[in-house]
Amino acid sequence: MKRHLTLGLAALLATSGLVHAEGVVNLYNWGNYTSPELLEKFEAETGIKVNVTDYDSNDTALARIRQGGHGFDIVVPSNSYTQTWINEGLVVPLDKSIVTNHGNIAPEWVDVDFDPGREYSVPWQWGTTGVIVNTSVFKGDINDAGIIFNPPDELKGKINVIPEMSDVMAIAIYYAGGEACTMDMDVMRKVRDMLVSAKAHWKALDYGTVDAHAAGDFSAGIYWNGATMRARLQNEDLAYGYPTTGYPIWMDSAMVLADAQNTENAMTFINFILEPENAAMISNFARYANGVTGSEEFMDEVMRNAPEIVAAPELMAAGRFSPACSQEVNDLQSQIWTEVLQ
Template sequence: MSKSIAVIAATLSLSLAGAANAAGQVNVISWSGYFSPQIIEKFEKQTGIKVTVDSYDSNETLLAKLKQGGSGYDVAIPSHQFVPILVHENLLERFDPAKQPYYANIVDNLQKPSWDPEGGYSVPFIWGTTSVVLDTALYKGPTDSYKVLFEPPQELQGKVNMLDSVNEVMDSASLYLGIPLCSEDPKQVQQVLNLLKAQKPFVKTYSSKAGSVRENLASGETSMSLFWGGSSLRAREMKPSLKYLYPKEGVVAWVDNMVIPKGAKDPEAARQFIAFMSQPENSAMTQNFLKHQSPIKGTDAFLAPSLKDAPELHIPEGTKVVFSKTCGEGAIRLADRLWTNLMR
């Protein structure tokens, strides 16, 4: 009897150890502050898979990390225009999410999108717009144009933050100047550079670290920033006088996507993580935390009331919305030269 119990106990111990090993670990690299402790805790409790999260502050930084070998990351979250670049560079695993049941949860216009037309490499995680947020307690003038950002009035000079990303800065500047995104015309890119150089003396910081940008806006260290809609909402919760603008020139839209880097240590754990994050209730948890828009159907029932009428998340009718593009090699070279010149 005691021998049988010992055998059973040993067998059970081995099976539990096997289950623990099978559960694995998922190493995630994402934009800073993208996951609440609650969503990570829920995933770990539900699956037994441990999660580690590293962060980056630009798509360019992510690209460099993955080119250097990826440091064993299982999931990354690049913006949509970088997905084709990562595929072209052979930096992503093809895992065909479009064939999985959860893919039907994605809103129709983001299923098999232009940056991943077969739904082979990516799943939308969160989306939103990029525009201007400013402190209306300090500035009372017109807010219908990017002019306030690129040619700041005296009360805002020296209190401006610009995102530390050539793509996002160039896209917004191009909208303001009426220049096509990803221009390969040196004269047009020179126009953008001239605009940004004229603006630079009035820029206090170039930063894409969302938490720091919000804190600086709330404290008054800065009073205007090129920023993302959901992050602007979080900043407004800290300082109600902040306002997110919808300029007449339009706003840039972006979609951040979950992908599996080439050479992922635990691709099965990565697939489980992506499927989990694509469920309506879990996506709503992410939206409630980040305040950006969810790409998943059926989240409304789980959303915080404050999000249902937030101006940062509801684009006014008639607003021009332009999705950022994957630039060609010529445009990338010109953009790199522009940024190097601007940062001197």
């Protein structure tokens, strides 16, 4: 009996080892962010199968990878976290002998301050975080973060805020008159008080609510532009507002993990997504711009001039690229954020 059991266990461990067999790459990415067609195409072209696992915040991803033993090969963190990943040695520099499409990265996205020269990362998608509003419920000016932080009566109890600290804190700090990563305690106190009292009027802090917005379960919220567009394509009443007090611009970049089991396959995938046609597939699925030169011509018609991507110059000007904050600032923000969440 015992021997059979041992044999069984051994067989079991052997079969489960197959997960890391050749021809696999494990992608750890935001939920609802990866085009299934893209993965099919990649598998058809290279024979490498892609496993996708979701995360719902930069913190979840970082904590998971830091623990080690995760088995992932590629991760797609936001710009404000990218440097943490690099500095902690969690990711490896790109292998330029495989990533031959490196030159396809749009010039304006090469010398970014979170990864100068793009030694470690390549663009996945970039976008903005603003306000989603159901214009059949709220008739006022939608380019206003006050809709969320000091909601009008018709929106009270109908707001959803994405549970992503860096995005929400940035909009809140700008609204309170501060700069990103500020340590001005008066501003931060104002931010805390504002968020805590605003939360009483929020219905939920839920992630991934494209359908809920489209179905009218919510009437407003803090949301990403691409997700808003997906909801708007289902429900014409929805509109995307650019808070004039300031809103964050972000870029999620793909990087290869230092303890990846399939580094070569991962590099191959990274190279693959830099092909304009493939980058366009990512954008056509998630509805964000991608930062790869020449991908525009492969994009869906609805993506061109979409109000979630192209807006009046004065609205576009209010967007600010989120910098990485110091540890001290991060601690303060996460304390405030935890207070808001609970």
